[in-house]
Amino acid sequence: MTNDELRTWTVYLLSPPYSTLTYQVPKYFPEHIWRKGQRVLVPLGKKNSLRLGVLARKEKSLFPCEQLKYVFWPLEEDLLTPDYLRMVEDLAKRQMVSPGKILAQVLPRGLKILPKKFILADQNKELSIRDVFDDESLCQTLTKEWLAGKVSFVRPKVQSNTQLVNVVMEPPWPIMPNARAQWQVMDFLWENGPTTKSTLRRVFGPNIYAVLKRLAQKGLVSFQSDKSLETKKTTHVAKNKYSLTSEQERALKYLFGLLQQERAEVALVHGITGSGKTLVYLELAKQVLKKGRSVLILGPEIALVWQLFNRAQEQLGPKDLYIYYGTKSAKEKEDLFFELNKKSDPFVLVGTRSSLFLPLKNLGLIIIDEEHAESYKQEQNLIYQAKEIAYYLARSQKALLVLGSATPDIKTYFAVEKKQIHKIELKKRIGQSILPAVHLVDLGASPAQFGPLSSVCYERLLEVLDKGEQAVILHNRRGYAPILYCEQCQEVAKCTHCQVSLTYHKARQRLVCHYCGLSLPFPIICSHCGSCSFLPLGEGTEKLEEFLAQNLSDKVKVLRLDRDSTRRKGSMEEILDKFARGWAQVLVGTQMLSKGHDFPNVTLGIIIDGDLGLGLPDYRATERIFQLLTQMAGRAGRGNKPGEVYIQTRNPNHYCWDYILNNDYEGFYVQEIKRREKFAYPPFVKLALVRLSFPVGWKEKENLLIKLKAIVQELARSIKVNVLGPAPAPLQVLKGRERYQCLLKASNWLDIKKFYALMEKRIGQNKKIRLSLDLDPVSML
Ligand code: ADP
Ligand code: ZN
Ligand code: ZN
Numbered sequence: 001m002t003n004d005e006l007r008t009w010t011v012y013l014l015s016p017p018y019s020t021l022t023y024q025v026p027k028y029f030p031e032h033i034w035r036k037g038q039r040v041l042v043p044l045g046k047k048n049s050l051r052l053g054v055l056a057r058k059e060k061s062l063f064p065c066e067q068l069k070y071v072f073w074p075l076e077e078d079l080l081t082p083d084y085l086r087m088v089e090d091l092a093k094r095q096m097v098s099p100g101k102i103l104a105q106v107l108p109r110g111l112k113i114l115p116k117k118f119i120l121a122d123q124n125k126e127l128s129i130r131d132v133f134d135d136e137s138l139c140q141t142l143t144k145e146w147l148a149g150k151v152s153f154v155r156p157k158v159q160s161n162t163q164l165v166n167v168v169m170e171p172p173w174p175i176m177p178n179a180r181a182q183w184q185v186m187d188f189l190w191e192n193g194p195t196t197k198s199t200l201r202r203v204f205g206p207n208i209y210a211v212l213k214r215l216a217q218k219g220l221v222s223f224q225s226d227k228s229l230e231t232k233k234t235t236h237v238a239k240n241k242y243s244l245t246s247e248q249e250r251a252l253k254y255l256f257g258l259l260q261q262e263r264a265e266v267a268l269v270h271g272i273t274g275s276g277k278t279l280v281y282l283e284l285a286k287q288v289l290k291k292g293r294s295v296l297i298l299g300p301e302i303a304l305v306w307q308l309f310n311r312a313q314e315q316l317g318p319k320d321l322y323i324y325y326g327t328k329s330a331k332e333k334e335d336l337f338f339e340l341n342k343k344s345d346p347f348v349l350v351g352t353r354s355s356l357f358l359p360l361k362n363l364g365l366i367i368i369d370e371e372h373a374e375s376y377k378q379e380q381n382l383i384y385q386a387k388e389i390a391y392y393l394a395r396s397q398k399a400l401l402v403l404g405s406a407t408p409d410i411k412t413y414f415a416v417e418k419k420q421i422h423k424i425e426l427k428k429r430i431g432q433s434i435l436p437a438v439h440l441v442d443l444g445a446s447p448a449q450f451g452p453l454s455s456v457c458y459e460r461l462l463e464v465l466d467k468g469e470q471a472v473i474l475h476n477r478r479g480y481a482p483i484l485y486c487e488q489c490q491e492v493a494k495c496t497h498c499q500v501s502l503t504y505h506k507a508r509q510r511l512v513c514h515y516c517g518l519s520l521p522f523p524i525i526c527s528h529c530g531s532c533s534f535l536p537l538g539e540g541t542e543k544l545e546e547f548l549a550q551n552l553s554d555k556v557k558v559l560r561l562d563r564d565s566t567r568r569k570g571s572m573e574e575i576l577d578k579f580a581r582g583w584a585q586v587l588v589g590t591q592m593l594s595k596g597h598d599f600p601n602v603t604l605g606i607i608i609d610g611d612l613g614l615g616l617p618d619y620r621a622t623e624r625i626f627q628l629l630t631q632m633a634g635r636a637g638r639g640n641k642p643g644e645v646y647i648q649t650r651n652p653n654h655y656c657w658d659y660i661l662n663n664d665y666e667g668f669y670v671q672e673i674k675r676r677e678k679f680a681y682p683p684f685v686k687l688a689l690v691r692l693s694f695p696v697g698w699k700e701k702e703n704l705l706i707k708l709k710a711i712v713q714e715l716a717r718s719i720k721v722n723v724l725g726p727a728p729a730p731l732q733v734l735k736g737r738e739r740y741q742c743l744l745k746a747s748n749w750l751d752i753k754k755f756y757a758l759m760e761k762r763i764g765q766n767k768k769i770r771l772s773l774d775l776d777p778v779s780m781l
Pocket of ligand 1: 242244245248275278430
């Protein structure tokens with residue numbers, strides 16, 4: 001082997017086209033500088049424009065070396081470790097995207113911006129990188145200085161606080177009906193939450209600044225750094241000294257035993273709601289810190305991450321404790337990235353799924369709380385399942401991975417049964433509290449008479465309020481009415497981009513598509529008959545709140561917790577706080593209600609429509625309902641008074657009820673797993689969804705569908721993949737695109753990927769067509 005062959009490296013580009021390229025490394029840098037994970041500057045294309053890349057591996061060159069370009073310069077040392085890069089490569093392989101593209105998605109923005117200048121420390125001088133690149137002798141001189149530690153880069157600045165536009169006034173808003181731009185922006189902000197000015201500019205164009213100015217003058221929006229949006233307050237009352245219950249003690253001992261083995265292990269903590277899982281996690285974290293290793297605790301969403309963080313602070317103190325989530329500013333993300341990278345003391349990091357992409361060295365423990373939550377799968381941009389990455393990290397760092405839930409993912413429990421995962425149970429609630437009694441109300445026999453409430457539920461509600469206790473009412477549908485029905489021609493108002501019915505939001509006086517965010521003023525004119533007498537049908541949380549406020553005694557106050565009521569900054573904390581203080585007696589809300597809240601005075605839970613979602617064309621529909629309703633039931637009776645839960649249904653014979661009523665996870669699991677085996681669904685097969693879409697009204701549609709069918713049939717003959725489809729997606733039209741899908745089932749992922757790769761190739765390039773592969777889809781719509 002000659003020397004030249006040794007000095008060739010594969011590089012992942014961090015900018016489009018994100019390719020993986022081969023470069024030589026210049027001889028005037030010593031060999032040891034080049035290592036896997038090193039960020040480098042490389043020239044690209046005819047003009048040798050400089051790009052950022054990351055060294056992947058040393059190659060035995062196949063080409064005559066003269067033809068290869070040279071890496072120009074190494075950036076800072078020891079930023080991305082080889083381990084970090086291997087994790088990215090593993091993910092890249094699984095998702096069939098280039099590692100460069102993944103790095104571009106997961107690294108903080110500052111690490112992807114090209115530095116422009118060298119800085120010579122002792123001469124207090126800056127040099128343009130381009131000038132150095134163009135001048136070989138200067139380049140060689142500078143190398144010597146660099147190696148002597150006298151040269152560095154001017155680190156590109158990212159804006160220290162990205163200004164977020166934030167709605168500060170609840171609807172109705174004082175905007176003229178014909179001020180279309182203002183409406184559009186307000187509706188966008190309301191549907192999407194606080195948004196940076198630059199994003200708004202991208203969506204609405206340069207006129208946005210004038211519109212924002214007007215909205216700010218009216219007091220509708222404000223501009224804030226995202227740091228100020230942090231909401232630290234929780235309703236959790238700090239009780240500092242706990243002694244563990246015997247169950248908690250036992251769980252801790254078992255987990256500690258696993259920890260001592262210092263090899264990758266996975267354990268499920270299956271503990272009913274209110275059984276004190278969090279304290280077990282934190283005690284375990286203490287042990288890990290004592291051993292000098294770090295801890296990562298993941299929560300499914302920001303509000304719960306804050307809750308975990310506060311509990312962690314209470315138990316472990318603020319030292320070496322960090323919080324992280326995706327909406328932090330680019331600057332904060334970058335700072336934390338550097339800080340954790342150089343940190344030698346063990347730490348605890350609490351965060352959402354994207355925390356996995358921080359430099360986490362020396363991990364001894366990873367905890368995934370509410371492991372069944374669907375938000376652990378990221379579905380947009382970069383698709384990944386946090387549990388898989390966590391497992392990868394646990395394996396590579398010989399750490400313990402703890403999954404916690406009252407309603408574990410069926411797949412997790414299957415792995416327990418297969419003895420791949422340890423199981424620890426917590427079967428008792430803390431203190432005096434016991435699980436609530438759950439009852440089913442058959443709406444066929446006992447129809448809704450009081451608004452959406454059956455008489456049983458209404459009477460129970462009155463009784464509970466009479467006693468001065470509180471109730472929570474779940475209705476998983478936001479807005480006022482989900483359907484708007486034309487009284488003249490009986491048509492339903494639909495979104496023009498998605499063909500789904502528009503939801504009427506009364507306070508906003510708007511009709512909103514919950515899939516694409518389209519929003520229209522109300523009243524509208526029927527597109528079929530021109531009439532404008534519409535009848536709102538069915539109810540959402542907004543109408544439910546209105547009904548209760550109008551029909552219950554004047555003394556009773558009703559609050560609502562859903563996306564609309566929590567849009568304004570701080571409003572979620574206000575609502576939860578008011579309810580916790582007993583200012584209101586009834587809390588109405590969507591699934592947000594089911595998440596982790598602890599209100600000891602709640603003794604009644606009502607679920608307005610237990611069937612919502614049960615009929616969805618998705619093999620996980622029942623599992624999801626089981627999880628939601630069990631978690632919801634877990635909100636009642638957490639104090640000293642026993643609780644009761646009523647579920648209204650039109651399907652009293654569905655098999656899931658028995659298990660929900662008896663809080664029988666195991667029983668549900670046995671049924672569900674049998675069904676999955678019979679119909680060949682995960683965990684018995686690997687499942688993937690191929691999505692294909694094109695603009696509505698595209699004239700090549702018929703040809704494409706015929707071709708697609710032929711391709712799929714032919715491929716299915718040669719590769720062992722079972723294909724359902726192509727068929728129209730359940731939401732056939734979304735955002736102006738017509739959508740089709742194929743469900744792929746196989747015994748291994750490799751066959752599925754092979755299938756998809758060939759399919760993609762045969763369909764060929766066409767700008768109108770979008771094709772994507774979703775492994776183990778969470779949403780099948
Ligand atoms: P889970 O996450 O299992 O639903 P939590 O961890 O939220 O349950 O605990 C439920 C409640 O019990 C919390 O208010 C918590 O502070 C309290 N708690 C937990 N462990 C103990 C203990 N050993 N002694 C007293 N209170 C406890
Ligand atoms: Zn009509
Ligand atoms: Zn729509």
